[in-house]
Amino acid sequence: xxxxxxxxxxxxxxxxxxxxxxxxxxxxxxxxxxxxxxxxxxxxxxxxxxxxxxxxxxxxxxxxxxxxxxxxxxxxxxxxxxxxxxxxxxxxxxxxxxxxxxxxxxxxxxxxxxxxxxxx
Numbered sequence: 177x178x179x180x181x182x183x184x185x186x187x188x189x190x191x192x193x194x195x196x197x198x199x200x201x202x203x204x205x206x207x208x209x210x211x212x213x214x215x216x217x218x219x220x221x222x223x224x225x226x227x228x229x230x231x232x233x234x235x236x237x238x239x240x241x242x243x244x245x246x247x248x249x250x251x252x253x254x255x256x257x258x259x260x261x262x263x264x265x266x267x268x269x270x271x272x273x274x275x276x277x278x279x280x281x282x283x284x285x286x287x288x289x290x291x292x293x294x295x296x
């Protein structure tokens with residue numbers, strides 16, 4: 177039986193570490209995107225993002241928040257903002273030793289949401 181990327185990286189606990197690094201070391205230090213998170217409950221955001229990334233890596237779909245379109249409504253996220261977040265996710269996954277091919281699969285899932293997130 178083939179392991180999912182979710183299982184390969186160590187499940188939800190490992191993904192929670194990736195998400196911690198993603199926000200604390202990359203996103204929140206990036207002045208081009210950190211303003212989107214100024215008035216956000218980061219504990220709640222962390223929880224949502226952990227569930228989302230778990231799903232993107234082949235884990236269970238436990239995300240129960242707003243649709244991507246509704247969650248990003250009014251933010252007017254531009255393509256370069258989206259691309260920065262995707263790059264940070266790539267770098268966070270890479271930092272924790274996720275193989276490049278597996279990262280590519282995950283980022284393709286994230287990329288499929290692009291039209292639901294930008295310009296909203």
